[in-house]
Amino acid sequence: MYAQMIKTASTGIKLRADMSDQERAFQDKIDDNIKIEPRDWMPEDYRATLIRQIGQHAHSEVVGQLPEGNWITRAPTLERKMILLAKVQDEAGHGLYLYSAAETLGESRDELMRLLHEGRMKYSSIFNYPTLNWADIGAVGWLVDGAAIVNQVALQRTSYGPYSRAMIRICKEESFHARQGFHAIMKMAFGTREQKRQAQDAVNRLWYPSIMMFGPNDSESTHSEQSMAWKIKVKSNDELRQQFVDQTVPQIEYLGLELPDPNIQWNAEKGHYNFSDPDWSEFFDVIKGNGPCNTDRLNDRVKAWEDGQWVRDGLLAHARKKDARKVAAE
């Protein structure tokens, strides 16, 4: 999802019999749904895994601004432009809530930024795909933020207090993102023949990257058992993906668009839709850095950080000078 392929910082799941008294008390709290707070004792592997997951989640919010920022100046109306600006501003805010949550675990925001910029931390694979036209912006809000919501609603119940609180806040705002996206694509799907064609094209291109957001199939996802036991992860990749498909298919049908996968079919026995797996080799390739936009995205991030350096330094120098003057006056 916004955090994919997070390697749990442990080797397999720890059995109760192998736990110390402290570890057992910690696991009891989690089993009783008592939130873990920053200054509570926690296993180092729990801390390390959370930093990886929250950090990657934060990076995704921030990098996620890039494909949309691309369209702010080209939005079709002033109203759509203001809406898109508000959404992109929200994404910056979401990144900030998450960096703050990671910081309560003892990892500084600057350090997380450095790891991202050096390519040592990832962000969601979805943002390595381009936004070619206005229909893509609608589809991103509707499908990508829609997929994010499915994941983030589950994560509201995560065991770490600051992460859970950030998720609650983010979910409230994210719902605006998905609805504005659906509204934009609806306008096109119900518009001229050419608009409808563009809407269909956007759905076709973004469907598989969207369902890839949940990460590999559970059978391939070998590290999640301990994360589930710690309630860092609350639902499995396949459960979340199925939930997303089930809620999205009727929406595509409502728009009168063709389903982007010929194998999508209601399975009355399961009570779920059948659908095709995405091309996982493409997913792993994008994760590795070979997606259509990986290089551009990272270069843009690094450039923004470096270009802002003199502003950050200048404001800090000014604040220090003011403080020194105040001390001298006292």
Added chain:
Amino acid sequence: MKNEWPLWEVFIRGQHGMSHRHVGSLHAPDAETAVKNARDVYTRRNEGVSIWVVEAKHISATAPGDKGPLFEPSESKVYRHPTFFKIPGEVGHM
């Protein structure tokens, strides 16, 4: 990392008559910028009518391990609650 902006904790009064409540944190070079950033980050949807910021290093807190000795004693003092006292019905509302 010595050029990292300091961390500020943000408190917001949701509506008139309510107290300020902790909502999160942010980085800023000074108090004035912290207030401006808090306004942008934490009040984009009418969440508040007033903002406090305080640099995180100035906050003192109880330790998680002291929870028992600090807060458990009040659990046994049920007489501190008005419902502990049964007042005869004929006395009326009290």
